[in-house]
Amino acid sequence: MAETQGEAASAGMSGAAYLRLVLLGALIGIPAALVAALFLAMLHELEHLLWDVLPQALGAPSPPWYLVIGLPIVGAVLVWAARTLLPGDGGHRPLEGFGRGPTPLEFAPGIVLAAVGSLAFGAVLGPEAPLVALGSVVGVAVTRLFRLRQREAAVLGTAGSFSAISALFGGPLVAGMLLLESGLAMGTALLPALLPGLVAAAVGYVLFIGLDGWGGLSATALDVQGLPMYAGTHLLDLAVAVGVGVVAALIVAAVRLLAARLEGFGRGRHGMVRLLLLGGLAIGLLAQLAQALGGNVQDVLFSGQTSVPDIINQSSIGVVVGVLVTKALAYAVCLGSGFRGGPVFPAIFLGVGVATLAVIGLGVSPTLAVAVGTAAGMAAGTRLLFSSVLLAALLVGRQGLDAVPAAVLAAAAAWITVAALDRRKPSPGRSAQRKPH
Template identity: 40%
Template sequence: MSAKPTAGAGKAPADPLALVRTRGYAGLLLVAAVLGAPISAAAFGFLALVNELQSLLWNDLPKGLGFHGTPSWWAIPLLVVAGVLVGLTIRYLPGTAGHKPAHGLSTTGATRPVDIPGVALAALASLGAGAVIGPEAPLIALGSGLAVAAVQLSRRDLPPQAVAVVGASGSFAAVSTLLGSPLLGAFLLMEASGLGGPLMGVVLVPGLLAAGVGSLIFVGLGSWTGLGTYSLAIHNVPPAGTPTYGGFAWALGIGVLAALAGTGIRRLGLYLEPRVERRMVLGTALLGLAVGLLALIYAEATGKSATEVLYSGQSALNPLLGDRAEYSVGALVLLVACKSLAYSVSLAGFRGGPVFPSMFVGAAGGLALSHLPGLPDTAGFAMGIGAMCVSMLRLPMTAVLLATLLLGTDGLAVMPLVIVAVVVSYFVTLRLAPAPAPGPDAGAAPGAAGAAAPGPTGP
C-alpha cells in the first residue's frame, strides 16, 4: 500500500504502468482480494433487502391492512411516499444520494464514504417501492464507497490513484454476478469508465480479482440462504434459427426505432430533472404519483399485474419471454408505452441505475414486433434488448454482450443480428444527440477525461 504516483496528486502519471511496477501494487491486489468477500456479502445483503422490501410492500402490507389482494391502485400511495423519502434524502443527507440516472452510468470517481448512507437510503426507497430503476448503479457506488472507507480506516494518506483502484475494485466486487457473469459486470464498468490502454490494465486486474472473489461469495450465500444469487438469468429460450436477410432488415428497423424511443425517454427525463430539483420533496412525490398512475392504467386496460410496469424489470425478463404467447400485440404495445414513460419519469428524480429497465423495454418492444412477418421471437427479443440498451447507455460492446450471452447458445446464433441493431441504434442515437458545448478541453483525445479519474461510478 506504499505505491506513490509519479505525477502530482490527482493527475494521471506519464506512465500509468509505473503504479504496477511498485511494491505497493502487490499490496493493492491483496487488498482487492480481501475486500472482495465482505463487499460482495454486503451487496448480496442489499439485494436481499430490496427483494424483501418489494414483497413486504406489495404483497404483505395490503393483506395486513385487510385487502384480499393487492389493489391495482396500490402503487400510487406507495410511490408517493417513496418519492417523499427520496426527496428528503437528497435534500438533507451529504451528496446527491447517488448519481443522477438520467445521465446514464456516471464515472466521476470513487464514492465518498460520507455519501454511503444517502446512496443506500434513496436506493432502498426507490427500488423497494417500485420505481422503474435498476440496482446496478447503487451497488457500484456502495461497493466503491465501502472499499475506500475500509482502506482509509487503516491509512488516510493513500495516493489518489490507489484510492481510485481500491474504489474500482469494490465496485467490481459489488456487481460481480448481478448481470449473470462477473465478466459482464467487469465489462460494463470498464466500458462505462472510458478506460483504455495501459491504464485499463492497472484498474482491471485488481477489479477482476475482487469480482472473482465476489462471485464465489454470491454463489455461496445464495446456496446457503436458499435465496439465489439475484443474478440476471433467462431460461427456456426458444430456438433462434439461422439469421436471414429478412432478419437483417429487421435489425436495421429495430435499431432506428430503439434509438428514437431511447432518445425520447432520456430527453423527457432530462427535461423533468431540473424542474423536480427546484422543489425536490414535492417533485419526487409527483414523480411517484405519475409512475403509480401509469401502472394503474396498464393493469386496468389489460387485466395483468401492475408490477409489469413497476420495478426494474430484471426478474421480469424471463417470464416475459416464457409467457410471450399470453400477450396480445396491444398488451405489449401498451406495456412498452407505460413502462417507457414510467422509466423516463423515474430517471428524473429517483435513484438507481438505467440498465435493466432499458433491457425490459427493448425486450417487450422486440416481442411486439415479432408478431409481424419475418421476425422470430428470440431474434426480436435479443435485438430489442441490445438496441434499447445502447441507446440509453451508449456502451455498444456491453449492449451486444448483454443481449446475446444471457440467451446462451441461441444468443450466439442471433449475435450478427444484434450487432447490426446495436450499431444502427448507436449511430442514430449519437446523430440525434445535441452537439456538446465547446469547453476548455475541446480537441482533447477521447478517453483523456477518463484517464484522469479511473474510478467507476460515484455520486
C-alpha cells in the same frame, strides 16, 4: 472513472507494489460482494412485504389501486428525506449513468435510503447505480486500513464497485467489459488499472454463487429461462435486429429528453419535494393505466429485469404497446423527478418489449428477441457496444449463440442512432448566438 484509473496506472508503481494492488483488489471483492448481497436481499424482502404480503393482509390477491398509487408516493417521501437530511444527495443523478469516482463513506446511509425509497416502492430504475456506489464505499473503507496513495485508493474504490455489480450482469465478464469500455480513452494505460477491478469482480461473483438462492438474491438478476433453441441466422431476423435497435434508441432518447426537461422543475428544496411527490403519483397512475389496457402493474413498476419473461411471452400487440408506452413514460418520470437508481435495466426491458412486437407480428424466435432487445436497449441506455452484446450473449446462453450476430447489429444500430441524435442537438450557446433576420 477513467480519469482516476488513468492516474493510478501512470503512477509508476514497482512490480511488488502493483502485485499488492491486485491482491487488495481480490480482498476488496469479498466485502463488496457481501454488502451488495445484503442490499439486494433487503430490497427483495421489502418488495415482497409491500407488494405481496401487505395486499394479502388487506384481503386482496394483488396490489389494490390505492397501494399502486400510494406506495410510490411514500417512496418519494423517503427519497426526499435521504436527499435533504443526509449527506450525498442520495447518490448521483440517474441521468448520469453508473456514477464516477470513489464514494465517501459518509454518503452510504443516504444512498441506501434513497435507493430503498426508489426501488422497493416501485420506481422504474435499476439497482446497478446504488450497487456501484456501495461497492466504492467498501473499497474506500478497506483502503483506509492500508497506507496507499490517493491514486491507488481510487483504483481500489472502483474495484469494489465492479465486484458489487458482477452478479447483476452475469459474472465478472460483463463487469470487466463495462470497466474496459468506460476507460477506452486511456488506451493501453487502461490495462494495468483494469486488473484489480476484474479480479475483484471475479472474487465477488464467486461469493454471489455461494449465496445463490439466499434472501432472494437470484431473483434480482436478469434471467430468462426456457428459451427455445435458435439455429441459423435469417435475413428477416437481421432486418428485425436493425429495426429493433433503431426503435429502441429512439424510445430511450425520447425518455431521456423528457426526463431532462422534468428535472428542471425540481430546483430548490421545495421544487424537489413537489416534483418527487408528483413523480410518485404519476408512476402509480401509469401503472394503473397499463392494467386498464390489459397489462400488469408490476410490468410497469420496478426496473424490469424480472418482468422480461412476462413481456416476451405476451401474445397481444395491444397489451405490449400499452406496457411499452406506460413503462417509457414512468421511466422518464423516475429519471427526471429526483428518484435514485440506475438507468440500465428499464432500457433493456424497453428493448425486449420492442423486439416482442416482432415475435407477435412476424413470428421471429423469442430467443432472438431477447438477444437483440437486450443488446439494443443496453446500448441505447449506456452507449456501450461490447458490454451490451456480451450481456445479450450470456443471457440467451448456448441455445442463442446463433442470435449473437443479430444482437451485434441491434447494438450497432442503437449506438449509431443515439450518436446521430446527439449530433443534431444544438451546442450550448448556439441559439443565443443566432441573430434574427
